[in-house]
Amino acid sequence: MPTSRRAFLGASAVLLATGCSGTADVLGLRRPVRIAVSWSGQELRAFHSVLDGLGRLDYPVEVVPLGDDISTAFGPRSARRPDLVMLPQPGLVPPHQKDLESMPDDLAERGRARLWDELLVVDGTTYGLPFKTAHKSAVWYRPSVLKKAGLEPPTQWSEWLAMNRALSDEGIRPLALAAGDGWVLTDFLENVLLSSSPSTYRALATAAHPRPSEQPGFAAALRLLGTMWSAPGALAGGVERSLVQQFPDAIVEVFGHRRAAMVLASDFAEPVVRSFAADPDDIGIFTFPPISPGAAPPVVVGGDVMVLPKPTSDDARDLVRRLAAPAAVDPWIAEGGFLADGVTSGYSPELTRLAQQLVAPGASLQFDLSDRLGRLGDINGLWRVLTDFLVRIGGRGSDVVPEAVDDALAELKKVES
Known part of the structure; x- marks a missing residue:
């Protein structure tokens, strides 16, 4: 899904969410996990509340808002390439499968859920995980x-x-x-x-x-x-x-x-x-x-999925695991405007209706x-x-x-x- 909706409260500068601090990080001896996102404004702030809720990490996390240029995350590799992409266009996963790492085996089933499998699974291998679901009706x-x-x-x-x-x-x-x-x-x-x-x-x-x-x-x-x-x-x-x-x-x-x-x-x-x-x-x-x-x-359903551009790192995989935990997105749910795949409670009455329709039989x-x-x-x-x-x-x-x-x-x- 193209993402110009996400720029409505102004573009944001690159923000650093540091899970831990210390001399090693200041000197650049431990590379941060860089997350490319399309969000800005309220959505970007809500995502930072999610990261804050993960607690103390063993590595710094850098959030890079790319807005409508999110697809450039799949461009030529450089020292500043992202380690994790919150991709608002899951349809890009199959054509870019060769540029992506597979998801950890213990999380693979999440990418094979209803609707998502055709986009996130290629030849039996899962290359993306749902993070945020959008009800577009x-x-x-x-x-x-x-x-x-x-x-x-x-x-x-x-x-x-x-x-x-x-x-x-x-x-x-x-x-x-x-x-x-x-x-x-x-x-x-x-x-x-x-x-x-x-x-x-x-x-x-x-x-x-x-x-x-x-x-x-x-x-x-x-x-x-x-x-x-x-x-x-x-x-x-x-x-x-x-x-x-x-x-x-x-x-x-x-x-x-x-x-x-x-x-x-x-x-x-x-x-x-x-x-x-x-x-x-x-x-x-x-x-x-x-x-x-x-x-x-x-x-009509849209959403943002987590993908790992090649080559990945153990820190990036660890962050994916943490963000995939069911309770990780609770801070964003509390702020509103967020539907989690398969979750039908904890929302406002309006969003509860939408969430229930996403899982309703028929x-x-x-x-x-x-x-x-x-x-x-x-x-x-x-x-x-x-x-x-x-x-x-x-x-x-x-x-x-x-x-x-x-x-x-x-x-x-x-x-x-």
């Missing part, structure tokens, strides 16, 4: 707005469209859309595609050379998405504001400025929501409703498609195509959607070739 909203309009959170796609129309009729903008972060647009499409055509989603996720433009189910998902984005009055600030609005801005639009009713935002939005909510009791969450009545709701779970599509799903691929699609249709009515879908597929075809 969550919609945060203000319950007071719906209550005032006599509405309930939608349980089907058609109800969501009807709710948006009803809010618009009341002069309330339903959606704040962070189109300035292209991954928000792909999250929207992925949820629609997973719900409307799970077989197409799965085929694209596992194809050696995926070609979305040739899949009827993908075109149908674009048309469905177009019905929401093209509805007059649906987007707070219209397309113009949406295009310059990044992930945290859209949250503030709903809970701070209160110019919109809801925002599609993962569990990691929780600290921002609570920081800007004018009323701490006016916070609600529903999950992306299914397209068809009776169908399982879609659950849930339609799939990993973030844009991550699995590689370059086709990134800023020069699906991000750009969906941004252009939004510009063509945003607030202009459903009549413009068919032609815009054709144009989007044509542009996507150029990227595929």
Whole structure:
């Protein structure tokens, strides 16, 4: 998952979390374990609270925030290369498997858990471990707005469209859309595609050379998405504001400025929501409703995984073991905005709902498609195509959607070739 969301509180300098101190460390006689992360701001501070909770270590730990440049951790080796990478794009693990050390045998099963095994296990060997799970089908909203309009959170796609129309009729903008972060647009499409055509989603996720433009189910998902984005009055600030609005801005639009009713935002939005909510009791969450009545709701999953670039060290392996301990992440869970793989308790009520859905039997779970599509799903691929699609249709009515879908597929075809 691309990571521009993580820069919303400003870039951070390289920070040093020292597990022990002494002459040997000061003189550089013991090399620190360098951790490359994409986090900044609150997330980076929360990770430092996790490191602090590990207690006294026999080696120093250096945290290097790389932001959107996290993939450079796999670049040419140098004396300053990271020993451990918190990778927000698990889809990079298989293509970079030769650059990675295998995980310790006693931890390998953690990488073979539900959803993760296809990304973290190559030829029977585990090359990554889940650290942080992201529920990317969550919609945060203000319950007071719906209550005032006599509405309930939608349980089907058609109800969501009807709710948006009803809010618009009341002069309330339903959606704040962070189109300035292209991954928000792909999250929207992925949820629609997973719900409307799970077989197409799965085929694209596992194809050696995926070609979305040739899949009827993908075109149908674009048309469905177009019905929401093209509805007059649906987007707070219209397309113009949406295009310059990044992930945290859209949250503030709903809970701070209160110019919109809801925002599609993962569990990691929780600290921002609570920081800007004018009323701490006016916070609600529903999950992306299914397209068809009776169908399982879609659950798109992302996350950050721990990987060890070659060559590794005993200290780096020791740190992985410590970070993989179930209680290690408790400090971050306490701060909010963190879901641990397989853990369903200890969260706020909103995140508890999301955590339980991740392990519920029968849930339609799939990993973030844009991550699995590689370059086709990134800023020069699906991000750009969906941004252009939004510009063509945003607030202009459903009549413009068919032609815009054709144009989007044509542009996507150029990227595929």
